[in-house]
Amino acid sequence: MANLLVIDDESSICWGITRLGEGMGHRVTSASSVEQGLDAAAAEPPALIILDVRLPGQDGLSAMRSFRELCGDVPIVIITAFGDLQTAVRAVSQGAFEYVLKPFDLAQIRSVIERALRPAPQPASPKEEESAVAGVIGRSPRMQAVFHKIALAAHADAPVLLRGETGVGKEVAAQAIHHNGPRPDAPFVAVSVAALSPTVAEAELFGHVEGAFTGAQRTRRGLLAQADGGTLFLDEVAEIPLAIQAKLLRALDQGEVLPVGADQPVKTSFRTIAATHRDLRAMVHAGDFRQDLFYRLCAYEIELPPLRDRREDIALLAAHFARTRRPDASLSAEAIAELESRDWPGNVRELRNAIEHALLVSPAGDIFPEHLPPIEPKAADPAASRNLESALADRARELIADPEAAGQVYNRYLEQVEPPLLQAALDQHARQCAPAARALGLHRTTLRRKLDQLGVDADP
Numbered sequence: 114m115a116n117l118l119v120i121d122d123e124s125s126i127c128w129g130i131t132r133l134g135e136g137m138g139h140r141v142t143s144a145s146s147v148e149q150g151l152d153a154a155a156a157e158p159p160a161l162i163i164l165d166v167r168l169p170g171q172d173g174l175s176a177m178r179s180f181r182e183l184c185g186d187v188p189i190v191i192i193t194a195f196g197d198l199q200t201a202v203r204a205v206s207q208g209a210f211e212y213v214l215k216p217f218d219l220a221q222i223r224s225v226i227e228r229a230l231r232p233a234p235q236p237a238s239p240k241e242e243e244s245a246v247a248g249v250i251g252r253s254p255r256m257q258a259v260f261h262k263i264a265l266a267a268h269a270d271a272p273v274l275l276r277g278e279t280g281v282g283k284e285v286a287a288q289a290i291h292h293n294g295p296r297p298d299a300p301f302v303a304v305s306v307a308a309l310s311p312t313v314a315e316a317e318l319f320g321h322v323e324g325a326f327t328g329a330q331r332t333r334r335g336l337l338a339q340a341d342g343g344t345l346f347l348d349e350v351a352e353i354p355l356a357i358q359a360k361l362l363r364a365l366d367q368g369e370v371l372p373v374g375a376d377q378p379v380k381t382s383f384r385t386i387a388a389t390h391r392d393l394r395a396m397v398h399a400g401d402f403r404q405d406l407f408y409r410l411c412a413y414e415i416e417l418p419p420l421r422d423r424r425e426d427i428a429l430l431a432a433h434f435a436r437t438r439r440p441d442a443s444l445s446a447e448a449i450a451e452l453e454s455r456d457w458p459g460n461v462r463e464l465r466n467a468i469e470h471a472l473l474v475s476p477a478g479d480i481f482p483e484h485l486p487p488i489e490p491k492a493a494d495p496a497a498s499r500n501l502e503s504a505l506a507d508r509a510r511e512l513i514a515d516p517e518a519a520g521q522v523y524n525r526y527l528e529q530v531e532p533p534l535l536q537a538a539l540d541q542h543a544r545q546c547a548p549a550a551r552a553l554g555l556h557r558t559t560l561r562r563k564l565d566q567l568g569v570d571a572d573p
C-alpha cells in the first residue's frame with residue numbers, strides 16, 4: 114500500500130482518482146490547492162503526487178520544485194486540460210513522471226499509478242533551464258499530444274521521424290525539438306532533400322575537395338559536417354536516392370563522412386530529425402527505401418495531424434499570423450468561421466498564406482470573409498491515384514498470368530482501360546467526335562472506329 118496525493122481544484126477529479134487509488138489498495142489524500150497539497154505532503158510523505166497545472170494560487174508546474182524539496186524524488190504526474198508546448202516542455206524538463214491530458218479515463222490513470230509505483234523507476238534527468246522557444250502553436254488535444262512528444266524527443270538524443278502532410282509544421286516541430294534540447298545553440302542544419310538535384314546531392318551532403326569534379330574550385334564542407342554537434346534536419350527524407358542512402362547510413366553509423374574526391378574521412382556527429390509526407394514503411398516494403406536506414410532514422414515517430422483534424426487551432430494560428438504581419442490586425446468572427454469551415458489541403462502554410470493575402474487586400478487590417486482568397490480547387494488525391502495505379506497493375510498481372518489471354522494481353526488490357534477514357538472525352542465535349550478526338554490527340558476517324566467497335570454513339 115502506498116500514499117498517493119492528488120491535487121486538483123476539480124472535486125470530481127479528486128473523487129474519481131481517490132476511488133480508483135483506494136480500489137487499488139492505496140491510501141489517497143486529496144487537496145485543492147498547492148498550499149493544501151504541501152501541508153498534506155509534509156504531514157504524510159506521498160509515494161506519488163498527481164498534480165493539476167491550473168490551480169487557484171500557485172500553479173502546479175511552478176510548485177513541482179517545492180514538492181521535490183519536501184518529498185525528494187517522488188514521481189509527479191502532471192494533469193492538465195490546457196497543454197501547450199511550453200507546459201509540456203516545462204513538465205518534462207522538470208522530470209514529471211507523466212503528462213496526462215484531460216479528459217482522461219481512469220484506466221489511463223490506473224496504468225500511470227501502476228508504472229509510477231513500480232520499484233526503482235529511473236526518471237529522466239531533470240533539466241533546469243526552461244524553454245525559451247515555443248514557436249509551435251496549437252491548443253487542440255491532438256497538438257497537445259504532439260507537444261508532449263516533442264518535449265520527450267527534445268529531452269532524448271534519439272533520431273526522430275516526423276510524419277505529416279505538407280505544411281503541417283514538420284520543420285517548426287524539428288526546430289522546437291532542437292531548441293528545447295540540450296544543445297540549442299549548436300547548429301540546426303535543414304536539408305530539403307527533394308530540392309537537391311541528384312547530381313549535386315552527394316557533394317552537398319558530404320562535401321567535396323577542390324578539383325573533385327568540374328566546377329569544384331574550392332574544398333567545401335558538406336551539410337553533414339556543418340551539423341556537427343547539433344541537429345541535421347532531413348526534410349522529404351523519402352526522396353534520398355538509394356545510392357546516397359547507403360552513404361548516409363555509413364556516415365551515421367561511423368560518425369564520419371567521406372567528402373567527394375577525398376581520401377580522408379571527416380568526423381561529424383549530430384542528431385537526426387527526418388520528415389516525410391510519404392509512407393516510409395511502405396517504401397521500405399517496396400524496396401524503395403533502405404530498411405537499415407529507416408531504423409537508423411526512426412527511433413521515435415511523431416505524427417503531425419492535418420489542420421482539418423484540429424480546427425480548434427485555426428483561429429489561434431490565424432490570429433498569430435495576422436499579428437506577426439501587422440500588430441493591429443483583427444479578424445472578424447465571420448472571417449474566423451469561414452477559416453474554420455475550410456479544409457486546408459496545404460495545412461498551416463496555406464492558412465498563413467491566406468492571412469497574408471487578406472492583409473494585403475484589407476488596407477485597414479480588419480479581416481472579413483471577403484478578404485480571404487477563394488478556396489483552392491481540390492488537387493487530385495494522391496492516395497486515390499496510387500490505388501488506381503495498383504489496381505491497374507493488379508489487372509495487368511492477372512491478364513499476363515491468365516493462359517486464356519495468352520497472345521492477346523495487350524489488346525484485352527486496352528479494351529478495359531480505353532472505354533472510360535473515350536467516354537470521358539465525349540462527355541466533356543457534348544458527344545462531338547471532332548473536339549473529343551482533338552483533346553485525346555487521336556485522328557477523328559480512329560476515334561470513330563473505336564467508338565463503333567464499342568457500340569458508343571456520338572455526333573461527328
Ligand SMILES: Nc1ncnc2c1ncn2[C@@H]1O[C@H](COP(=O)(O)OP(=O)(O)OP(=O)(O)O)[C@@H](O)[C@H]1O
Pocket residue numbers: 248249250251277278279280281282283284285286348388390430461462465
Ligand atoms: N503549429 C504551428 N505554429 C506556428 N506556425 C506553424 C505551425 N505549423 C506550421 N507553421 C507555419 O506553417 C508554415 C509551414 O510549416 P513547415 O514548413 O514546418 O511545414 P512542413 O510540414 O515542414 O511542410 P513541408 O512538408 O511542405 O516541408 C511555416 O511558415 C510555419 O512557420
